[in-house]
Amino acid sequence: MAHSETEPPEEETLRRWERKQAQLKANVIEEDTEEWQKDSTFAGLERVGGVDLSYAKGNNTIACASLVVLSYPDLEVLYEDCQMVTVSAPYVAGYLAFREAPFLVEAAQRLQEREPGLRPQVLLVDGNGVLHHRGFGVACHLGVLTGLPCIGVAKNLLQVDGLAKDELHKEQIRDLQMGGAMFPLRGTSGRVLGMALRSYNKSTKPIYVSVGHRTCLESAVRLVQSCCRYRIPEPIRQADIRSREYIRKNLSSPLGGTSPGPGRKEEAEPKH
DNA sequence: GCGACAG
DNA sequence: ATCTTGTCGC
Numbered sequence: 001m002a003h004s005e006t007e008p009p010e011e012e013t014l015r016r017w018e019r020k021q022a023q024l025k026a027n028v029i030e031e032d033t034e035e036w037q038k039d040s041t042f043a044g045l046e047r048v049g050g051v052d053l054s055y056a057k058g059n060n061t062i063a064c065a066s067l068v069v070l071s072y073p074d075l076e077v078l079y080e081d082c083q084m085v086t087v088s089a090p091y092v093a094g095y096l097a098f099r100e101a102p103f104l105v106e107a108a109q110r111l112q113e114r115e116p117g118l119r120p121q122v123l124l125v126d127g128n129g130v131l132h133h134r135g136f137g138v139a140c141h142l143g144v145l146t147g148l149p150c151i152g153v154a155k156n157l158l159q160v161d162g163l164a165k166d167e168l169h170k171e172q173i174r175d176l177q178m179g180g181a182m183f184p185l186r187g188t189s190g191r192v193l194g195m196a197l198r199s200y201n202k203s204t205k206p207i208y209v210s211v212g213h214r215t216c217l218e219s220a221v222r223l224v225q226s227c228c229r230y231r232i233p234e235p236i237r238q239a240d241i242r243s244r245e246y247i248r249k250n251l252s253s254p255l256g257g258t259s260p261g262p263g264r265k266e267e268a269e270p271k272h
Numbered sequence: 273g274c275g276a277c278a279g
Numbered sequence: 280a281t282c283t284t285g286t287c288g289c
Binding site: 053 | 273279
């Protein structure tokens with residue numbers, strides 16, 4: 001029987017990951033490299049991608065990696081790829097990319113093989129970009145490995161470089177009156193690492209946008225906001241919805257078919 | 273001992 | 280990320 005939990009990383013593993021991040025970081029581009037980004041209406045932008053991983057309940061290693069491509073600006077799903085995967089790296093804050101990125105890179109490669117014409121012009125990643133302990137979050141990681149412009153979108157603030165959920169931060173959030181309101185996340189270093197954005201009028205909790213690859217923060221925030229029907233930008237939201245639905249359909253009942261509402265519980269681990 | 277901790 | 284019930288509102 002396979003393990004259902006990932007082991008904590010060895011100290012040596014963390015060192016190796018840090019070296020890898022530093023190595024890849026040299027390739028990050030934090031500026032617009034596409035013409036459509038400079039246009040106020042994003043003229044020329046037709047496809048926006050989104051990626052996400054959902055995990056099977058009660059199991060830390062079984063997950064579904066999903067990549068979707070949406071039309072822009074209509075946000076209709078043009079492409080969907082869900083793939084069951086076995087995650088081996090543990091989750092460690094600051095090293096999320098080593099747990100999730102490999103499967104998302106694979107998904108991007110499948111897309112390139114199957115439907116090269118549907119390749120997204122920008123990829124929204126759930127997690128951070130340069131808003132990260134070492135300035136290299138999963139969105140940067142994916143950007144460098146795929147060459148695609150990437151934007152990090154986190155649902156929670158990663159408290160780094162002096163950023164904290166302190167009283168000042170909470171007050172700044174309260175001051176975000178309407179959808180579209182935002183404030184910069186300036187670290188102790190003086191650097192602006194990202195933007196807190198009230199993406200949806202009805203949600204008071206902001207999302208945290210940061211540069212991943214081949215984009216500037218201004219374009220990134222503007223694009224993310226233009227993709228929000230709800231709090232979470234549609235590409236990521238669709239990837240999330242579809243990946244968890246995929247898990248539900250493929251794992252809820254070993255025999256397939258719809259399982260009755262309440263009253264399911266898979267135990268029964270036959271021993272010798 | 274207490275707080276932090278993207279997903 | 281996932282575990283969980285009801286609840287308030289359109």
